[in-house]
Amino acid sequence: MTFSMSYLLEQTINGITLGGLYALVALGYTLVYGILLMINFAHSELFMAGGYVGLGALKLLGDPAVAKTAGMGFLAPIQSFFLSGTVGYICLIAAAFVISGIVVGFMGVFIERFAYRPLRHAPRLAPLISAIGVSIFLQNAALLWISSKQLPYSRVDGTSFVPAKTAFTVAGVNISTMQILIIVTSLVLLAVLDTFVSKTRIGRAMRATSQDRDAAGLMGVDINRVIALAFFIGPALGAIAGVFNGMYYGSVKYNMGFIPGIKSFTAAVIGGIGNLRGAMLGGFLLGIVESLASGFLSNAYRDVVAFIVLVLVLIFRPGGLLGEAVAEKV
Amino acid sequence: MGMRKIRTYVSLIAVLAAVALVVTGCGGTTGTTDGGAKAVTVTIGIGAPISDGAVALGKGMVRGANLAVKQANESAEIKDLGIVLQTVEGDDKGDPTTGGNVATQFTSNPSLVGVMGHLNSGVTRVAVKIYNQGNVLQVSPANTAVDLTQMGMKNYFRVCTIDSVQGPAAADYAFKVAGKKVAFVVDDSTPYGTGLADEWAKQFEANGGKVAGREKTGDKDTDFKALVTAIKSKGVDIVYYGGIYNSGALLSKQMKEGGLAVPLMGGDGIFDGEFIKLAGAANAAGDLCTSIGLPTAEMPKGQEFIAAFKAEYPGEEIAAYDAYSYDAANVIIKAIIAVAKEMGADKVTTTEGKKAIIAAVPSTDFEGVSGKVSFDANGDTTNKAITVYAVGADGTWAPAAK
Numbered sequence: 001m002t003f004s005m006s007y008l009l010e011q012t013i014n015g016i017t018l019g020g021l022y023a024l025v026a027l028g029y030t031l032v033y034g035i036l037l038m039i040n041f042a043h044s045e046l047f048m049a050g051g052y053v054g055l056g057a058l059k060l061l062g063d064p065a066v067a068k069t070a071g072m073g074f075l076a077p078i079q080s081f082f083l084s085g086t087v088g089y090i091c092l093i094a095a096a097f098v099i100s101g102i103v104v105g106f107m108g109v110f111i112e113r114f115a116y117r118p119l120r121h122a123p124r125l126a127p128l129i130s131a132i133g134v135s136i137f138l139q140n141a142a143l144l145w146i147s148s149k150q151l152p153y154s155r156v157d158g159t160s161f162v163p164a165k166t167a168f169t170v171a172g173v174n175i176s177t178m179q180i181l182i183i184v185t186s187l188v189l190l191a192v193l194d195t196f197v198s199k200t201r202i203g204r205a206m207r208a209t210s211q212d213r214d215a216a217g218l219m220g221v222d223i224n225r226v227i228a229l230a231f232f233i234g235p236a237l238g239a240i241a242g243v244f245n246g247m248y249y250g251s252v253k254y255n256m257g258f259i260p261g262i263k264s265f266t267a268a269v270i271g272g273i274g275n276l277r278g279a280m281l282g283g284f285l286l287g288i289v290e291s292l293a294s295g296f297l298s299n300a301y302r303d304v305v306a307f308i309v310l311v312l313v314l315i316f317r318p319g320g321l322l323g324e325a326v327a328e329k330v
Numbered sequence: 331m332g333m334r335k336i337r338t339y340v341s342l343i344a345v346l347a348a349v350a351l352v353v354t355g356c357g358g359t360t361g362t363t364d365g366g367a368k369a370v371t372v373t374i375g376i377g378a379p380i381s382d383g384a385v386a387l388g389k390g391m392v393r394g395a396n397l398a399v400k401q402a403n404e405s406a407e408i409k410d411l412g413i414v415l416q417t418v419e420g421d422d423k424g425d426p427t428t429g430g431n432v433a434t435q436f437t438s439n440p441s442l443v444g445v446m447g448h449l450n451s452g453v454t455r456v457a458v459k460i461y462n463q464g465n466v467l468q469v470s471p472a473n474t475a476v477d478l479t480q481m482g483m484k485n486y487f488r489v490c491t492i493d494s495v496q497g498p499a500a501a502d503y504a505f506k507v508a509g510k511k512v513a514f515v516v517d518d519s520t521p522y523g524t525g526l527a528d529e530w531a532k533q534f535e536a537n538g539g540k541v542a543g544r545e546k547t548g549d550k551d552t553d554f555k556a557l558v559t560a561i562k563s564k565g566v567d568i569v570y571y572g573g574i575y576n577s578g579a580l581l582s583k584q585m586k587e588g589g590l591a592v593p594l595m596g597g598d599g600i601f602d603g604e605f606i607k608l609a610g611a612a613n614a615a616g617d618l619c620t621s622i623g624l625p626t627a628e629m630p631k632g633q634e635f636i637a638a639f640k641a642e643y644p645g646e647e648i649a650a651y652d653a654y655s656y657d658a659a660n661v662i663i664k665a666i667i668a669v670a671k672e673m674g675a676d677k678v679t680t681t682e683g684k685k686a687i688i689a690a691v692p693s694t695d696f697e698g699v700s701g702k703v704s705f706d707a708n709g710d711t712t713n714k715a716i717t718v719y720a721v722g723a724d725g726t727w728a729p730a731a732k
């Protein structure tokens with residue numbers, strides 16, 4: 001294998017980008033687990049839904065061909081702002097994130113209200129099976145109502161919403177605009193969430209609920225509100241990862257959530273499920289390990305190496321890298 | 331007592347429902363000839379992915395076969411024999427298990443003597459054995475896996491050429507015509523993709539080219555970023571991909587976006603407009619693929635076929651296998667005619683008739699839309715033409731410069 005510093009760096013950047021996506025999705029698993037001790041198997045489908053909603057938003061706001069179709073002419077002035085240059089593009093992406101995050105966030109709240117809350121005092125397997133049911137429902141809904149085909153994440157004429165070509169080259173290392181965008185956005189979102197949970201009043205309520213739900217309720221914390229909030233934030237972050245995934249890799253499909261879902265869940269377990277910083281650490285670690293395994297061993301070994309890391313972590317630190325808090329609970 | 335009665339009714343209703351299903355599923359129209367004598371209805375099954383899988387190609391198979399049957403029914407030859415041909419569709423969804431169910435359904439239809447299908451080699455591997463037991467002829471327009479004609483199934487024929495012809499032809503083009511010297515070979519870990527990529531790599535090296543690396547991916551993969559960085563470090567001038575358009579298009583897109591500006595080449599699995607749509611026309615420009623046979627428009631009977639197609643299916647585009655399905659259906663129709671002439675029309679749908687139809691196919695020899703249609707001892711076509719296509723600046727596949 002050819003080895004050079006620039007090659008190592010480029011594969012590491014690929015890995016950090018992938019890790020950023022994993023971390024965003026892993027937060028959704030870990031938030032819900034931390035509060036409800038439940039694995040939300042429908043989370044990977046919310047990631048998928050985020051990809052589709054984001055594509056719809058990008059098409060409505062940033063595809064001139066859509067504005068030309070009958071009855072959609074009112075979009076033209078809005079689009080002219082979003083297509084007006086760098087500021088417009090940044091606003092376009094931000095708008096896609098906000099729309100996708102809000103829509104999917106409310107989907108998460110809705111799912112919790114109708115599929116999980118009625119089962120909150122049932123045996124632990126019941127909500128798990130309900131989650132699998134929601135997951136199958138969402139996949140089939142996308143298959144039937146949207147398309148069975150793999151859809152390109154681009155305008156009707158085939159051009160990307162964000163020019164994804166190499167942005168600049170430092171010492172032979174190519175970095176694309178999309179990679180910078182993903183890494184920066186995921187780090188900012190993770191920092192904001194961390195501050196939110198550790199510094200604000202409602203964040204403290206979340207931590208209290210996570211430690212002891214009944215006691216928190218007795219102290220005047222509105223448990224249902226805290227849980228609903230967790231089911232809004234997690235899916236919203238997953239949806240943003242879904243939009244990124246579409247823009248970065250170039251397509252969406254109804255069953256696209258499955259593999260990233262499993263990987264992100266793995267990342268959450270590596271970091272210590274229930275621990276926010278652990279999910280971020282696990283996500284980045286898994287992304288970098290996968291990328292380097294693919295780059296230095298073989299593409300066929302990337303999943304093997306990723307899961308070897310999981311096994312090693314579970315052998316030497318069963319609670320995950322940062323996961324002491326969980327050990328008491330189980 | 332009452333319980334038992336209810337149970338009897340339930341089972342009776344179930345039996346009736348099953349019978350009704352069979353009748354509506356397989357039954358068909360019986361026509362009469364001009365003379366008033368009862369015509370013999372002979373059925374041809376069309377086994378194709380219609381609701382799931384490579385639907386764009388499967389719908390083309392249905393179009394091609396139905397066109398051939400319609401033309402045959404209008405011909406004096408069929409009318410004089412007192413035969414009415416009809417088709418019945420079986421949706422295999424590109425899935426071997428579903429394909430097996432379709433095959434069972436087809437073989438249990440007494441008037442069904444031949445099947446035009448299937449698209450996927452994996453589906454045929456299951457279905458062909460069921461047809462063999464039921465003495466049903468199978469002619470595939472699209473199976474390219476090499477081993478299908480080496481399974482000892484005397485009822486199986488195909489009008490398209492195979493991967494051991496397609497792979498080397500593509501490698502010859504890449505090395506000799508396109509002048510590519512260093513390649514990276516990727517496949518999607520399916521029997522189709524791996525087989526094709528192996529054949530390509532072998533011939534490329536035999537020509538004197540260098541295969542700088544070989545990697546496997548999954549057939550549903552979307553992330554090729556790390557792979558692209560690895561390929562880039564090898565300094566290659568072409569990437570060969572054995573697989574289908576869904577993942578192949580994303581590999582091409584991520585190659586071009588990751589600064590690896592060399593063409594991606596693939597087989598007939600990427601020969602579809604969806605490839606260009608998914609990759610984006612600007613990224614796909616210059617990508618190459620091979621497909622079996624020659625472009626329909628250049629064939630002696632091509633213009634005639636295109637005109638008939640446009641008249642029958644206004645507004646629809648000819649996909650990769652329409653013409654092959656038309657030819658494959660005609661292989662079955664010609665065998666039916668030969669047997670009807672020899673044994674009489676009423677004997678065609680008997681077991682002896684079905685066996686005679688299978689026995690009649692090896693002597694097939696006619697000028698089809700895809701070229702001369704005849705078979706070797708294994709049931710493979712003798713027409714081994716391959717065409718190389720390239721994505722042009724206009725964002726469509728067009729025959730590449732020779």
